[in-house]
Amino acid sequence: MQILIIGKTGQLGKSIQEVAANVLYSKHGFTFVGRDEIDFSNNVNISTYFECNSFDVIVNCAAYTQVDRAEEQQELANQINHLAVGQLADIAQQSNTKLIHISTDYVFDGNATNSYIELDVPNPINAYAKTKLLGEQAVQNAMSSNALIVRSSWIYSQYGNNFVDTMLRLAQGRDELKIVSDQISTPTYAADLAITILHIINSKDFIKDFTTTTYHYSNIGQCSWYEFVKAIFAICKIKLNIVPITTDEYPTPAKRPLYTVLSKSKIITTFRITIPSWQSSLKTCLKARGCGKKWIK
Numbered sequence: 164m165q166i167l168i169i170g171k172t173g174q175l176g177k178s179i180q181e182v183a184a185n186v187l188y189s190k191h192g193f194t195f196v197g198r199d200e201i202d203f204s205n206n207v208n209i210s211t212y213f214e215c216n217s218f219d220v221i222v223n224c225a226a227y228t229q230v231d232r233a234e235e236q237q238e239l240a241n242q243i244n245h246l247a248v249g250q251l252a253d254i255a256q257q258s259n260t261k262l263i264h265i266s267t268d269y270v271f272d273g274n275a276t277n278s279y280i281e282l283d284v285p286n287p288i289n290a291y292a293k294t295k296l297l298g299e300q301a302v303q304n305a306m307s308s309n310a311l312i313v314r315s316s317w318i319y320s321q322y323g324n325n326f327v328d329t330m331l332r333l334a335q336g337r338d339e340l341k342i343v344s345d346q347i348s349t350p351t352y353a354a355d356l357a358i359t360i361l362h363i364i365n366s367k368d369f370i371k372d373f374t375t376t377t378y379h380y381s382n383i384g385q386c387s388w389y390e391f392v393k394a395i396f397a398i399c400k401i402k403l404n405i406v407p408i409t410t411d412e413y414p415t416p417a418k419r420p421l422y423t424v425l426s427k428s429k430i431i432t433t434f435r436i437t438i439p440s441w442q443s444s445l446k447t448c449l450k451a452r453g454c455g456k457k458w459i460k
């Protein structure tokens with residue numbers, strides 16, 4: 164199959180690029196594009212690209228992901244996360260192309276006490292999440308079949324600009340860090356999600372037509388940001404006083420949902436996958452970036 168991955172410069176796009184090099188996927192042809200090839204802020208640019216290129220599968224990893232900035236850049240976030248995604252889904256529908264679109268746990272309001280299943284009703288509480296939900300709905304409206312929406316949470320990787328990276332940077336030259344302890348979800352190692360996406364594409368049922376479906380994917384387990392940071396620093400042997408604080412003590416432009424643990428039962432059963440715990444994947448990721456040696460303080 165000819166597979167297009169959009170968002171090649173992002174965490175998930177880069178992780179898919181790494182996983183796609185595995186011999187398991189050598190029967191497929193992969194094309195990785197960034198905003199230079201397809202700019203989601205420009206609908207003419209999107210149409211022009213697909214006038215000259217066609218694929219069997221599109222995986223959309225591109226998004227406006229700056230949660231706080233989205234509050235003041237709502238129009239741009241809406242164009243990238245909603246309108247461009249709708250346009251992409253229309254193109255996929257017209258060209259008989261399968262679409263895998265990535266969404267977020269933040270579509271939920273966080274008031275649940277049990278893990279969210281795919282049938283739970285979304286109720287986004289910030290601008291980023293509202294645009295992501297509109298993107299999901301645009302996919303569902305354009306494609307009653309052959310689209311998968313995969314919601315994930317707290318994605319990190321060895322590729323820059325994510326929470327783990329920020330924490331390791333902040334740890335330099337400080338004795339203490341205050342970290343929010345009342346927001347609970349599950350960290351997701353981008354490489355694990357990348358493996359799952361390519362496993363789905365490789366599965367025999369993916370070749371057939373299927374009803375458009377939403378799946379949840381994160382690593383197994385749950386934690387607060389505070390517990391996540393404690394684990395990062397323990398693995399990297401960084402000695403630092405970490406002080407738990409509440410969301411109210413750390414005001415941000417965008418409201419964050421308090422509890423967004425995703426139930427993975429549906430994706431595990433459907434695609435017969437095993438998902439690593441967040442702790443073991445965190446170790447894998449930190450080892451890949453040389454933690455424990457480089458980061459000892």
Ligand SMILES: NC(=O)c1ccc[n+]([C@@H]2O[C@H](COP(=O)([O-])OP(=O)(O)OC[C@H]3O[C@@H](n4cnc5c(N)ncnc54)[C@H](OP(=O)(O)O)[C@@H]3O)[C@@H](O)[C@H]2O)c1
Pocket residue numbers: 169170171172173174175176197198201202203204223224225226227228243265266267268295314315316317318319
């Ligand atoms: N990060 C998380 O914690 C998290 C949690 C749950 C769900 N998700 C979802 O998971 C997916 C992947 O996230 P990620 O962490 O890999 O994101 P990321 O690292 O922030 O990467 C976002 C990608 O989108 C591209 N992009 C942004 N604006 C664009 C535009 N106008 N045109 C074309 N491409 C554009 C970026 O390109 P440039 O490099 O050129 O900007 C980059 O390749 C997204 O759908 C996100 O909403 C993320």
